[in-house]
Amino acid sequence: MTRSLPAVFLLGLLSVAPFATAPAQAAANGPLLTGVQKSTVHDYRAVKVADGFVNPWAIAFLPSGDMLVTERPGRLRIVRRGALLPKPVAGVPEVVAAGQGGLLDVVLHPNFAQNHFVYLTYSKAVPGGSTTALYRARFENDALVDGKDIFVAETRGRPGHFGSRVAFDKNGHLFMSVGERQAPPEGDLTKHPAQDLSNHHGKILRLMDDGRVPPDNPFVNQAGAKPEIWSYGHRNPQGLIVHPTTGDVWETEHGPQGGDELNLILPGKNYGWPVVGFGVNYGAGKAIHAGTMAPGMENAKNVWVPSIATSGLLLYTGTRFPEWRNSLFVGGLAGQKLVRVTLDGQRAEVADNLMKNQGRIRDVRQGPDGLIYLAIDDQGGQPTPIVRLEPVVRK
Secondary structure, rough: OOOOOOHHHHHHOOOOOOOOOOOOOOOOOOOOOOOOOEEOEEEEEEEEEEEEOOEEEEEEOOOOOOEEEEEEEOEEEEOOOOOOOOOEEEEEOOOOOOOOOOOOEEEEEEOHHOOOOEEEEEEEEOEEEEEEEEEEEEEEEEEEEEEEEEEEEEOHHHHHHHHOEEEOOOOEEEEEOOOOOOOOOOOOOOOHHOOOOOOOOOOOEEEEOOOOOOOOOOOOOOOOOOOEEEEOOOOEEEEEEOOOOOOOOEEEEEEEEEEEEEEEHHHHHHOOOOOOOOOOOOOOOOOOOOOOOOOOOOOOOEEEEOOOOEEEEEEOOOOOOHOOOOOEEEEEEOOOEEEEEEEEOOEEEEEEEOOOOOOEEEEEEEOOOOOEEEEEEOOOOOOOOEEEEEOOOOO
């Protein structure tokens, strides 16, 4: 059953040129915002936490207060007491660092204090190309030990759109996004790999914490369908969270020129790529989709036109920014901004655009101190920082 798009989005479409291209990229390694910045409800300051990262992709916080940061070329780094340690973590799998591929997400097991499990996603070499893989290891003495792949997606394609975010729910299930691997949207769109349940292209997956398939996944008993699939019809999902109270799964994914989406992910549902959407093809801007919505395909909760290239997604639950509690924060790569989205149950509305033109925001995480941390990624490979937003009391 489809749902109508929120009124805030429909009104927003009237104020932007349809299918406009993303804004030009500013210098990703330029100076950070100085002084106090304002938003609708909180003033804040951007503070550099650590510097010198090459294509940082994801952040995870250890109970000790240390930070783990993945660098796409294939390194896992440690930030300790505000300093980036010079030696990368040993035990990382060999990655295919080409195009958009490499070492991608890093997430701790919910019971990390007991089992020390760390999960990495990465682009793995397979016959005929590369795919998205999920690797689990124990973190001991600043190294990964006893590591192994616990899931390898069945995808092939160009060296991009690996998806690759991971999130746990409160029951210990692991959700993982896999991109459509830039499979061209042409011909019969209903036959596109993202619409095909016999592969993992353009899917959100649900696994046990050891990579096994939960018996209540929606397609477990469907002949020819991959049992790991939770939802399908996605393009390149680079933001994924599970609401700790409601259990709702939220996802952001890249559209092409226009049509980035914020989706509420429901089991067994089809999210439409490439049959429906709000983007157009690169270059000449030719139409891709059969329409913007269709029966049996889920509508996004918010759509960005022009595209901001969504990456990184956070549900803020801290106390340092009390008026931001229960807001989603969406990182923008090409858009070079941090977007705050308010939630009213399962309705979403854009409220603020923060950190504008300060670089490509690849990841957004909440620290144990209740502050918001951003990984800034310069596509040109220049070293970039991890940045923290700190509250400033309004006078």
